[in-house]
Amino acid sequence: xxxxxxxxxxxxxxxxxxxxxxxxxxxxxxxxxxxxxxxxxxxxxxxxxxxxxxxxxxxxxxxxxxxxxxxxxxxxxxxxxxxxxxxxxxxxxxxxxxxxxxxxxxxxxxxxxxxxxxxxxxxxxxxxxxxxxxxxxxxxxxxxxxxxxxxxxxxxxxxxxxxxxxxxxxxxxxxxxxxxxxxxxxxxxxxxxxxxxxxxxxxxxxxxxxxxxxxxxxxxxxxxxxxxxxxxxxxxxxxxxxxxxxxxxxxxxxxxxxxxxxxxxxxxxxxxxxxxxxxxxxxxxxxxxxxxxxxxxxxxxxxxxxxxxxxxxxxxxxxxxxxxxxxxxxxxxxxxxxxxxxxxxx
Numbered sequence: 607x608x609x610x611x612x613x614x615x616x617x618x619x620x621x622x623x624x625x626x627x628x629x630x631x632x633x634x635x636x637x638x639x640x641x642x643x644x645x646x647x648x649x650x651x652x653x654x655x656x657x658x659x660x661x662x663x664x665x666x667x668x669x670x671x672x673x674x675x676x677x678x679x680x681x682x683x684x685x686x687x688x689x690x691x692x693x694x695x696x697x698x699x700x701x702x703x704x705x706x707x708x709x710x711x712x713x714x715x716x717x718x719x720x721x722x723x724x725x726x727x728x729x730x731x732x733x734x735x736x737x738x739x740x741x742x743x744x745x746x747x748x749x750x751x752x753x754x755x756x757x758x759x760x761x762x763x764x765x766x767x768x769x770x771x772x773x774x775x776x777x778x779x780x781x782x783x784x785x786x787x788x789x790x791x792x793x794x795x796x797x798x799x800x801x802x803x804x805x806x807x808x809x810x811x812x813x814x815x816x817x818x819x820x821x822x823x824x825x826x827x828x829x830x831x832x833x834x835x836x837x838x839x840x841x842x843x844x845x846x847x848x849x850x851x852x853x854x855x856x857x858x859x860x861x862x863x864x865x866x867x868x869x870x871x872x873x874x875x876x877x878x879x880x881x882x883x884x885x886x887x888x889x890x891x892x893x894x895x896x897x898x899x900x901x902x903x904x905x906x907x908x909x910x911x912x913x914x915x916x917x918x919x920x921x922x923x924x925x926x927x928x929x930x931x932x933x934x935x936x937x938x939x940x941x942x943x944x945x946x947x948x949x950x951x952x
Contacts (some may be wrong), residue, residue, distance in 0.1 A: 617917030618892075618904055621950040622936065623660030627653050628667060631926050631940035632678035637686060637700045640931040641860075643938055645741065645946055646674030646688050652696075654703060657931065660948065664703030669696060675717050681725040689716035695730050707743040718756065726766040727780055731756035736769050738780040747780045757796050762804035762821075770798040775807050775819070789819045789826070795805035797837045801845035806861065808848055810836030816850050827867055829859065840884040842891065847911055849893055854896050858911035872911030876918070877901045885928040885937075892916075892951075894937055896925025896935065902939050904951070921945060 615621060629649035637644050643655045650670035654663040670690025679686045685706065688696050694717055697707040712732035719730045719810060728739045734751040754772035758773075763769050766786065767778050769795055772794045777787040794812035800804040801808075808818040816828040816839070832852030840849045848859045848866070856874040859866035878899035886893050902925060904917035923942035930937055938948045 615919040622948040622950045624947045627944045635679040648673040676719045678719045682853040689719040691715045718759045721762045722761045758798035770795045770841045799839040838884045842886040860911040887930045887934040894928045898924050
């Protein structure tokens with residue numbers, strides 16, 4: 607199932623391994639501290655590969671009827687959750703490839719799933735509702751209906767969950783259901799990312815803008831002028847840089863000092879088609895981007911958001927996901943043909 611990559615990586619990207627899953631590779635993530643890579647596909651299959659060789663560890667085809675939609679790796683790295691079109695969340699044991707728990711969330715698609723930072727809570731969204739589950743898989747909280755389908759969820763801290771939908775971002779205490787804060791904006795929010803300290807909330811909007819709030823002051827701002835809706839967003843691990851898609855260039859805003867208001871962003875140009883996914887390495891100032899043209903680029907950034915290309919490669923199809931290994935020494939990419947490619951980076 608594994609073979610050497612046939613592309614010609616350049617710069618910091620060096621040849622590693624490639625493999626394939628049964629359909630469009632939807633979501634993935636590193637487990638066991640980078641020893642294994644888990645992948646879910648559009649046919650509902652869930653797979654695990656040896657992180658160094660790419661050898662198949664196990665494969666479970668048809669685990670979700672209709673297809674996998676999202677994946678979340680448990681903070682311990684020993685388990686992960688998948689969500690699907692069948693209205694279920696499955697919690698997997700990485701080593702054995704067995705389902706530890708199966709949770710029926712609802713009758714609709716489960717589009718988002720996320721573990722809390724301490725691994726004690728699991729949140730999932732289905733249509734207009736969000737539900738939170740304890741470590742034993744039991745439901746502990748269920749939201750009222752949101753104004754529209756929930757587009758994104760994220761944990762701001764252990765016990766507090768953020769949700770995005772039409773017109774608002776809301777923060778809930780999942781143990782009590784209390785609405786702690788509501789940030790409003792007259793537009794459809796299609797993506798969301800939080801800064802590592804949970805204070806800055808950035809959302810891509812249907813009106814081709816990025817809107818963000820500082821929770822501590824409730825101050826809000828907007829970056830406009832994108833040629834398309836910014837569905838790809840990523841913060842670096844210091845919360846200084848926000849990378850955004852929304853076209854064939856990567857726009858990087860710096861929150862250093864009084865920024866980004868009144869400053870010019872870094873604009874990274876290399877892709878020929880719109881950017882589909884972005885990922886920062888955990889340490890250092892390396893950003894990876896992938897696009898509809900199949901190109902993958904690694905950038906070295908400065909604190910002001912400016913940067914330069916230091917590596918590149920080409921996938922067989924649209925870039926669907928990018929995942930840095932926890933130590934930053936490998937980068938995994940998924941594509942629309944079901945390709946799984948891993949490059950060594952140092």
